[in-house]
Amino acid sequence: MRVSGAVRRVLVAGACVVALVAGGIGPATAASGPSSIAEQAAVERYVMRVYSDLFGRLPDPEGLATWRGAILNGRPRVEVANAITSSVEYRSRLVTDAYVRFLGRGPDAGGLQFWVAALASGWTVARIDSGFLASQEHYLQAGSTAAGWVTRLYGDVLRRSPAPAEVDFWVRELARGASRAQVAMGFLLSTEHLSTVVDGYYVHLLGRHLDPTGQQTWVSALQRGVHDEEIIGGIIASAEYWGTATAASPTSIKVTVTPSRVAAGQPVAVTVTSYDQLGWQLADVSTQAWLTVDGSSSWCGRATCSIPAVGQQVITATWNGMTAYGLVYVDPGPAASLTVTPSTASVADGASALFAAAGRDAFGNAGGDLTADAVFSVDGDPAACVGARCRPVGAGTHQVTAALKGAPGVTGSTTVQVAAPGPVKFRAFEWGGYRKEQPGYQDGGVLGATAQWASVAAGDLHTLGIKTDGSLWAWGHNRMGQLGDGTRVAHDLPEPVGTRTDWAAVSAGGEFSVGITKDGSLWRWGVDGELGPGDPGYAPTSPQRIGTDADWSTIAAGQTFTLATKRDGSLWAWGDNQFGQLGDGTTTGRSVPARVGTGTWTSVAAGYFQAVAIASDGSLWRWGARSSTWWSDLPPELTPTRVGTASDWRAVAGGFGVAAAIRSDGSLWTWGDYAVSGQLGDGTTEVRLDPVQVGAGTTWAAVIFGLDHTVALDSAGGLWRWGRPEREPTGDLDVLVPGRVGVETGWTSVGAGSGYTIALRP
Structure with a gap:
């Protein structure tokens, strides 16, 4: 590096204010006057950016207010910028930086004051720096030799190592009489050094490098004596700097x-x-x-x-x-339901119990005590309660319901058990039954005069009922001895089946019946589908025992076949097997029970020619006919086939080409291809090969099929029917969705046959 003639003079420039246009920086402009909040925010961001760039800190409140007011009051930014760069604080930073860069230490108080005063008097940064570089302290740190000092100048100023010839040149200049200050100024005013300086200003303040033309302009200006502070002030006063500094940056x-x-x-x-x-x-x-x-x-x-x-x-x-x-x-939201407590109660017949009701919103959040705002009833009868004290009458399970006043849909219920010394007795009610043509018959009328029934079962055209004393009764068609009374004579009213009083469960098929006594033995009578005329045991007219096992638990009769489970959960089947309804992988009928697979089951139902069941893991299965027509393209399923993937099923029913199941959440699902009368309950008569939900209700407790209709009970003991429930109807009586039968509750057992329904309640 050579500076011709520069080493023999010291350049001292006076104050100079310039409009900076080199390097693409536009001129600074003054604010137009008091302005909007957005403009005030921009000015504050600008002042903060300047302080951060020049002082490495945020402005103090006083400084922020001073410069914000100056700019908003119309003072040109270049004046504000020059005022900031000529401040004692900024000049102190320049001096401190020179101490650290050239002497490797911070300034002493006297030295700092001296050099800041020098800058204030008009000295340039280059002149200040030359003073540090020419000092005896710097010379001693360089080894106290001319060559060592020159080598250090290259490192401190030009940030590089010199070539030997360069060192020799400057050593000769010193030997000819040039002072260390002159040599140092030569380095500081060199194009090589100043190019780095001005480019550094641009990178630090604008985030970009300076183009060559602009760089030469600023280098020449500094070599002519323009102060570094003025260049820095010009940059921070520029439109470019203003634009980046005032850009809204969310923090x-x-x-x-x-x-x-x-x-x-x-x-x-x-x-x-x-x-x-x-x-x-x-x-x-x-x-x-x-x-x-x-x-x-x-x-x-x-x-x-x-x-x-x-x-x-x-x-x-x-x-x-x-x-x-x-x-x-x-x-908590408004009450959507009520929680009635106690959750269960037991009282003696004629005694009362005190209940309470608390609100619960639609999300299950517990609300406040609403006992005083609720109307209580027992089995739908509010007269059974005085306030929250209720008195259920009659042995058995009663439902206590609380309904919020003014919001009849907001209810809750609990159960209360009324103790009784003997069995609960029920009356039988019949719709479309065998006495329909008799004078005085009324659909839904009581069958018999006494409340003595425990359960009922309906076949195709005959009915079985167990009374509370364990005796079995039958009525209806009897062509094949299915009534079990020793004859083939039909009866319109119940007649006893033998003299036994230990019947536990019965089921009625097409033209046969099956039952289980309390000792676990299995019985049948009528024609169950496999034995024909001339076969031993064909069409018995009174109950005949099947085998010697005494561990039978449940029984389900289809049209011509039977399913039964034992107490260990195993499933057994016999009878006609034309469509694989016995589930043994064949279409060969059986006259005696044979086990279906090796699994265990919790609920089974026999339809006309198909079976549905729930395994012990809650999964749903079916087998037998897939269709109600002989010409269907759907092949029968000869072994149990799983239906869907759910594992929360709890009850099943089978009918003529249709089936139903209830999940543990109380929802009801149906499927099948014989839906001509709407017996699937989904509002259509369309075929459904896979289960579809019946409405949105989740309170279903039991379901059963007749020939063309469906009957179900809800969890409150309400009775529902749909499809075509009556024989030989006049006009179109098909009901495509569940319809409530009356308003009574407490229905406990229901049967459905070909065009008739029978149900029990107290």
């Missing part, structure tokens, strides 16, 4: 929740606003923020949350790596 967000207190499930508006480092509001980013409650976003969407959980909840908003929180207090 935080704030969450506002409206309203701050809501009921469970009620939506709240979540407003998320971004702010800059000064706390100035920037933008509404609500629709861009990610909202969560307890780490889950399932209760929130964009700018809104609907929280079902009660208590104080924290809504967390995250946007562009920033997080903020909002609070909302969630109260």
